[in-house]
Amino acid sequence: MFMIEYKDIGWWYWVATAGLLTYGVLGEPTGFIIAIGLTVFQLFHFVIRERSITAFPIQVRFFYLILLLVALPKPLQFIYWVPTIGTWAQVIFGYCTMARCVSLFPWNRSEPLSLDLLKKTFFSRPVRGSIKQGFTAYK
Template sequence: MLMLDVKDLGWWYWLVTAMLLSVGLLIDPVGLWLAVGLTVINLAHFSLRADRLTAFPVQVRFFYLLLLLLALPEAMRWLFWIPMIGTWAQVLVGYCTMARLVSLLPWNRREPLTWRLVWRRFVSAPVRGSVAD
């Protein structure tokens, strides 16, 4: 089911980022650099809006930016396919793999890390808000 959250500014950041990654991979690599630049702006904007830098949306954007930076060297460009596909999933159906990964970090969970917890986080239906709870 589509989950187009057009009233949410964050959704628009992700939409434009997905489009830039698609352009960067399929048409012109400049799109990859623009996606990284937009993600820096996205991170800065959400950091300024958050009451603390450890806020979950800030963490998701931080680790997303790290993934994009890891993919920048020519030999690693194939990695951009992962955030491109994942970002389109976030934009279209609200499934954010990065948020699910970040929710498993020790400071974001209240229970021990088990295979059952990992399974629950990754197969649960998309939700509005945080998957951490």
């Protein structure tokens, strides 16, 4: 059930980000700023690695960054609980809610949006690699 990917640099980025977000939600907002900086760095690293700004891992990191930026203003910082819990779920169990949401964008799916697709997207077991790979078993 655990998916500890300690040999993957992406996993280490997520561990560090989860730690920083935890530091932030426990009362030190500097953790949020550093987490945003690390996410920007991670985004650029993966753009260089993937050689495409449209690659799925880039999209996930981009929309994750947008979520962190939306939550930055003081009155909205309670939102940081969502990526904090979600990032820990990704680090420990391999369940990435952001990747599942991004997989539903029209340019990332080949089937129409439906209740069945939503159930399949959010209730399927975590897989190593992209969530999009895990859906081939359902076709």
